[in-house]
Amino acid sequence: MNKTIFVLISSAALLGFAGPVLAYDSGVIKTVRGQVQIERGSRTLEARIGDPVQERDRVIARRGSSAGISMNDETLLSIGSNSTLVIDKYRYDPVTRDGEVATSILKGTLRYVTGLIGRAKPQAIKVISANATIGIRGTEFIVEVPGEN
Amino acid sequence: MRISRPAIVFVLAGAILAALYFYYARPPSERVVLLPHPDGTRSAIIVQSKTGATAVLDRPYSVATISKTKIGSDQTDEASVKTRYKDLYDALPARTRSYLLYFETGGTRLTPASEKFLPVVLGVLRDLKDMPASELIVIGHADEVGSEAMNDALSRQRALSVVNLLKAKGIDTTHAAAVGRGSRDPLVAVRKGAAEVKNRRVEIRLK
Numbered sequence: 001m002n003k004t005i006f007v008l009i010s011s012a013a014l015l016g017f018a019g020p021v022l023a024y025d026s027g028v029i030k031t032v033r034g035q036v037q038i039e040r041g042s043r044t045l046e047a048r049i050g051d052p053v054q055e056r057d058r059v060i061a062r063r064g065s066s067a068g069i070s071m072n073d074e075t076l077l078s079i080g081s082n083s084t085l086v087i088d089k090y091r092y093d094p095v096t097r098d099g100e101v102a103t104s105i106l107k108g109t110l111r112y113v114t115g116l117i118g119r120a121k122p123q124a125i126k127v128i129s130a131n132a133t134i135g136i137r138g139t140e141f142i143v144e145v146p147g148e149n
Numbered sequence: 150m151r152i153s154r155p156a157i158v159f160v161l162a163g164a165i166l167a168a169l170y171f172y173y174a175r176p177p178s179e180r181v182v183l184l185p186h187p188d189g190t191r192s193a194i195i196v197q198s199k200t201g202a203t204a205v206l207d208r209p210y211s212v213a214t215i216s217k218t219k220i221g222s223d224q225t226d227e228a229s230v231k232t233r234y235k236d237l238y239d240a241l242p243a244r245t246r247s248y249l250l251y252f253e254t255g256g257t258r259l260t261p262a263s264e265k266f267l268p269v270v271l272g273v274l275r276d277l278k279d280m281p282a283s284e285l286i287v288i289g290h291a292d293e294v295g296s297e298a299m300n301d302a303l304s305r306q307r308a309l310s311v312v313n314l315l316k317a318k319g320i321d322t323t324h325a326a327a328v329g330r331g332s333r334d335p336l337v338a339v340r341k342g343a344a345e346v347k348n349r350r351v352e353i354r355l356k
Contacts, residue, residue: 028282028284029282030242030243030281030282031239031240031241031242031281033236033239033240049281049282050281050282066236066237066239066240067240068240068241068242069242070242070284070356074245074354074356076241076242076244078236078237078238078239078240078241078242079237079240080234080236080237080240081236094286094288094326094328095301095328095329095330095331095333096333097330109234109236109237110237111184111234111237111238111240111241113241113244129179129181129215130179131179131198131199131215131216131217132179132181132196132197132198132199132213132215132220133196133197134181134194134195134196134197135194135195135197136192136193136194136195137192137193137194137195139183139184139186139192139193139194140183140184140185140186140192141181141182141183141184141194141206142180142181142182142184142230142234142237143179143180143181143182144179144180144181144182144234145179146177146178146179
């Protein structure tokens with residue numbers, strides 16, 4: 001009985017402490033210009049500086065807009081006008097620096113600056129565009145995917 | 150020889166249609182551009198199309214153009230890239246800045262040199278406190294003296310002690326995370342079990 005309560009309290013304390021940092025936030029929106037939205041499940045949120053980015057989020061910059069994201073492992077992403085980026089997979093252990101990052105640029109432009117995961121394990125980084133897959137060897141690059149209009 | 154007017158119209162219309170086709174109907178290629186590393190180290194990417202064709206980009210500003218059926222290659226330069234993708238350059242978050250503090254052996258006491266350096270770090274952190282949505286990541290490290298479990302704990306204690314120190318000096322630590330990496334990431338390679346001040350450190354990373 002006592003033991004159960006202790007376990008409950010300590011896990012609550014642990015969750016409460018780890019919550020804001022570890023929860024399931026994969027990154028933070030650092031720059032926003034114009035109209036930028038985050039689609040999370042069935043919800044659409046207006047992105048503002050400081051907002052968290054999570055695995056499976058879709059980040060959309062409308063025409064004339066742009067956004068910058070810093071992931072937990074210091075991967076830096078920016079998307080330009082009329083762009084849609086999906087965080088397909090994000091896993092990062094800050095102690096071992098083990099992890100995995102998969103993103104898709106469905107349309108528009110993406111600048112990608114590899115972070116700490118990629119420095120240790122380049123094969124853990126994948127960027128997918130409409131027609132191609134990009135693997136890295138410690139790198140920065142730009143991808144442009146022309147849209148329908 | 151006289152060319153009939155309908156023939157000219159026909160040829161012109163054909164040319165315009167062909168031009169329209171090349172500008173609009175033919176799907177434009179995707180582009181991937183390799184950028185140089187800011188620190189000058191070599192880098193490369195591998196682009197693989199859905200049809201299985203691959204291209205390796207290993208020169209700064211080399212370009213892969215990808216259509217449904219093939220990958221082409223091209224070369225561009227810094228000025229063109231910065232013009233064409235200006236919004237991507239403007240929108241990129243600031244790169245991480247990192248500062249190192251070193252420790253006396255076995256505990257959380259700074260070396261005299263790092264004590265002296267501390268005000269410089271504090272000054273920078275105060276100047277940058279208005280950076281949009283800034284985050285502090287404080288990473289502790291231990292040298293290779295002692296067991297792995299001990300070094301994991303010690304490195305975390307070092308990180309936490311620096312977070313507390315920053316807080317005591319008036320730095321906002323609400324968005325600070327402390328991480329202990331044990332002896333996984335020595336700055337200086339030494340033989341197993343050797344003491345090394347450069348490896349007893351805390352990195353303060355501001356992003």
